Amino acid sequence: MAGRLHVATRKGLFELARGGHGWEVADAQFLGDPVSAVLADAEGALYAALDLGHFGAKLWRREADGAWRELAAPAFPPKPADDGADPHPWSLGKIWVLEPGGVPGCLWAGTMPGGLFRSDDGGQSWSLNEALWHMPERRKWAGVAGGEQPGIGSVLVDPRDPSDIRIGVSTAGVWASTDEGRSWRNINRGMYAEYMPPELREEPIAQDVHRLARCAAHPEIVWCQHHNGVFRSEDSGATWHELTTIRPSKFGFAVAAHPRDAETAWFVPAVKDERRVPVDGKVVVARTRDGGRSFEVLRNGLPQHHAYDLVWRHALAVDDSGERLAMGSTSGGLWISEDGGDSWMMPEMRLPPIAAVRFAPV
Amino acid sequence: MPTVSFTQVLARFLEAPSAEVGGGTVGEALAAVFTSRPALRGYVLDDQGALRQHVAVYVNGRLVSDRVRLSDPVGASDEIYVFQALSGG
Numbered sequence: 001m002a003g004r005l006h007v008a009t010r011k012g013l014f015e016l017a018r019g020g021h022g023w024e025v026a027d028a029q030f031l032g033d034p035v036s037a038v039l040a041d042a043e044g045a046l047y048a049a050l051d052l053g054h055f056g057a058k059l060w061r062r063e064a065d066g067a068w069r070e071l072a073a074p075a076f077p078p079k080p081a082d083d084g085a086d087p088h089p090w091s092l093g094k095i096w097v098l099e100p101g102g103v104p105g106c107l108w109a110g111t112m113p114g115g116l117f118r119s120d121d122g123g124q125s126w127s128l129n130e131a132l133w134h135m136p137e138r139r140k141w142a143g144v145a146g147g148e149q150p151g152i153g154s155v156l157v158d159p160r161d162p163s164d165i166r167i168g169v170s171t172a173g174v175w176a177s178t179d180e181g182r183s184w185r186n187i188n189r190g191m192y193a194e195y196m197p198p199e200l201r202e203e204p205i206a207q208d209v210h211r212l213a214r215c216a217a218h219p220e221i222v223w224c225q226h227h228n229g230v231f232r233s234e235d236s237g238a239t240w241h242e243l244t245t246i247r248p249s250k251f252g253f254a255v256a257a258h259p260r261d262a263e264t265a266w267f268v269p270a271v272k273d274e275r276r277v278p279v280d281g282k283v284v285v286a287r288t289r290d291g292g293r294s295f296e297v298l299r300n301g302l303p304q305h306h307a308y309d310l311v312w313r314h315a316l317a318v319d320d321s322g323e324r325l326a327m328g329s330t331s332g333g334l335w336i337s338e339d340g341g342d343s344w345m346m347p348e349m350r351l352p353p354i355a356a357v358r359f360a361p362v
Numbered sequence: 363m364p365t366v367s368f369t370q371v372l373a374r375f376l377e378a379p380s381a382e383v384g385g386g387t388v389g390e391a392l393a394a395v396f397t398s399r400p401a402l403r404g405y406v407l408d409d410q411g412a413l414r415q416h417v418a419v420y421v422n423g424r425l426v427s428d429r430v431r432l433s434d435p436v437g438a439s440d441e442i443y444v445f446q447a448l449s450g451g
Contacts, residue, residue: 054416054446055375055405070376070401076409091409 002319002359005326008035011352013048023336023347039098040360047123049095057092061123074109074117074126086139088113099155102162110152114141129181141172153313154212158219166237168209174237190240194228211313213257221262225255230267232292243292248279254316263291266341268311281306287341301344309333314356328354364391364436369445376401389432391442406444418447
């Protein structure tokens, strides 16, 4: 089971370690700076994406010897002078998610304003995935709620085949490449968008995919927390069916998939988009163990009285064992479970608002 | 030659000492600095080479007018200051 947890917050990056007395902060870096994404890779490096208010998005890496150094952040190529019709800026807004590419040295970065970047040298240099960026349909992508820029919030690389990739976009549905990113298709069917006019309700590109999670041992199983509900796919994101039994609500941002059990996943329901707070002021996790036919509402150890914590897309994580989970909130709440979500503990600390949590690989 | 100075806030992330550089415009003077300190460029300019939205550049105490092409002229004795803009509270 994972014994290290990385927590990306509005005011720095915190590393927690599991000791004999529970989880404690072992390190704090970038104190005061917003950290938008974090990744600990299998080779021992730790990546942190900063979202500096004045100075832009930055990327840092901690080497195995503990030293941090800044890497070149992903950057867009010069915008052609005759390309004024693009509604989205050709400049990096924020690194929203970092994922390993399945081969040593390879990383993917999902960003706002909707650019997907790849590195083949451990993040030292990046190239824009031009096939995706230059698709005419990309200009139809809508912004993340409350913002003007679309965001790639999920990148799923098939552990059996690193050339097989899915991305989830707010707001543009699920896109697939089976040729290492040389071509892309908008594949999702079966989702619906209540925020669209009736004739566009089921348009694949209109779907606000808050977050995707796939079962590592059964990669064809993909779970989705969508703006309008939760969905499951058994064919790598092509067709989806809604899981209507989720309680206490169907809105939320985060989802985590069990690494081996194709039937188990966790969600963090909230009151839907007009309010974005926990239902009845109680923080709960919804878990299914039967492929989404039914859900249990887990609340043991979570605040149940006037709690208004919201859990963002990347702030729910499960470790490689499927037993340890971590969840961080917009109010700085951090809860860890060591029994698959049956019970949760809150380490003794008061953290800044949390954007992402991630276990280090064992 | 014009002098370019940077906000001390940048020192948290990287070295940004004042420098005397060549150039007849703000853009040329900044480019001369970035030639010797390439990592600094992304802190000041966006991917298209315009000033970042929340970065302010002054020439002799006057805000530059061209934030996109950085064409404001600078003379040999001018002082260019790069600050973070106080865009919020």
